[in-house]
Amino acid sequence: MADMLFPIELEGAGTCDVESLASYVYRVAYEHGIFVGELLRHINKQTSALTHLDTEAQPVPAFLKPAEMVRNNRSSAAIQGALEKLTGLELSQSRLLFMTSDIGRSPNEVAPGFRWCPECMSEWQALGQQPFFKLIWHLSAITHCPSHRTELISKCAFCSCKQTGYIRKRAIGFCQQCGRHLGTRNPDKLAPEIARSWEMKGADVHQFFVDMAQQPFTAELEGGIWRSLRDLFDHYWGNGKELELYQAFPRDEWISLYHKQKPVSFSTARRLCYGLGIDLYTLISGSAINSTQVLSQKWLCELPAGFCERKSRQKRNHDAIQSKLRRYLDPCVRPRPMKEVAAELNVSVGYLEYRYPTAVSALVKRHQSMIVAQRQRTREKALNSALQYFTNSSYSGYPKSRKQAYLCLREETGLPKFLLKGAIGEVYSALYSS
Structure with a gap:
């Protein structure tokens, strides 16, 4: 090998x-x-x-x-x-x-x-x-x-x-x-x-990477950009608004792209998105026809007062937060859920994921590893308790049945029902199966 x-x-x-x-x-x-x-x-x-x-x-x-x-x-x-x-x-x-x-x-x-x-x-x-x-x-x-x-x-x-x-x-x-x-x-x-x-x-490129991380690029997106271009051209042409389309991108280039006479480079895709007012992922995924750019402006209505008021931006000391976050990465510190860490730092989980993605990934992995280890220890405790019931002399006066073992060990250990039943079943099968 x-x-x-x-x-x-x-x-x-x-x-x-x-x-x-x-x-x-x-x-x-x-x-x-x-x-x-x-x-x-x-x-x-x-x-x-x-x-x-x-x-x-x-x-x-x-x-x-x-x-x-x-x-x-x-x-x-x-x-x-x-x-x-x-x-x-x-x-x-x-x-x-x-x-x-x-x-x-x-x-x-x-x-x-x-x-x-x-x-x-x-x-x-x-x-x-x-x-x-x-x-x-x-x-x-x-x-x-x-x-x-x-x-x-x-x-x-x-x-x-x-x-x-x-x-x-x-x-x-x-x-x-x-x-x-x-x-x-x-x-x-x-x-x-x-x-x-x-x-x-390159803000549009960064947003494209953010969108791809949330919705990973797969083989299903193959041909998506051609589908978007065809749908957009047909929509504007069918509504007699092709002149608006040509303002966003030259007519000759539109025709060559529509008939696949010209390859679409990444820079060309960015130019298209800028002119049409849509994002890269929407264009490349083939969903451009569903974007708000193709909606009629007549559908818009006045917003109620206060609906779009801007909130004052909260200023944070990023260096101080980074210093505090470093403590949670110490191997001697018990792993904590991200919600608790964010609450103690007085920030949101989204803020931590945006500013310190690798640190958040490490914290999540540590916490998940701790959860897995705890579950393994609980399972080992259940198996050990079941084994003691069927083999230890201290339980010699009890009937050697799975039901009685559950009734006895449930009260003694306080372990979850299905975990304890599963452990008893495993031990019983190993000891008494023919």
Whole structure:
């Protein structure tokens, strides 16, 4: 059987901040104490024997740039499939799967190397979280961190190392050349540019990742963008409002897209959404005809007074909340449900999930592990009590029946009814089955 790899979890799985496949490959190589090239050759060797009869199987390349690992191509699919076989984990979220044959990739759509937000890196270090490179950081449209609004960087602030080398001497959160933490700002350089919230470039792309995390991209979305374009064109044309449609997007381009004479790149999809006033996920999923953009303005009515009054925004000390949140990650502290943690910090669960997604994921996993362990201990207690009833001399005066065992142990242990009955049934069957 092929040598398995350690099942290292994909960071940020199930969120818009999911780790990229390139980051995962580099991190797995470091955790196994080998270089990236050695890891790629190893997984190719281990999986080639399993796929030697598959003539269409793509071998894992010995070298692949980070940008090529996250694109939707045969090489990145081969790496993903090989890692899934050797780790037993699901890694499909780590690639730009929405860039299919329907949604193409225009030049420079994917950044050439790694990019990161120093504030995110610093925050993870303060919370004791595993650093990684997010998939969304690979898209050139995202120039600033959606959480901190600071400009993303692609080189170490001290030695200009791009972090793309296959020789991994240090953990992914540290510069592979000078050893400084990637979350450290160089005091000799200008302060980072902070984007205004109303001018955030790539906000539509970030929202697209949020929507995909809530409703994962699947094969059912194949062809969705063509369905949206056809439905929108037919709707406007049928209502004699094609001129409004041409104001949002040039007529000739509409005609070529409608007849599939022109491929739709991701940048073209963004232009369409901007002109039509709909979001990317609605367009790509094929649901554009159901958006409010196609409703008649005559259906609108006046809102009652006070219906849309703005509430004053509550200002929070993010550093203080981060410091308090760090205490709950201490192994010595009993795991708590997220609702209790949020209530004690006087914030909402949504706030914590937005600002500290990896910390929230770690807290949830710890709490779930504690619940599983508690259930296991309760079950072991029930089995032990049942075994004592049928074998211990202290119960020799009681009839050895399952009903009597339940009546006796229910009062003594106070364990749940069905758990206790199940344990008694297991022990009885093991001792008295012929």
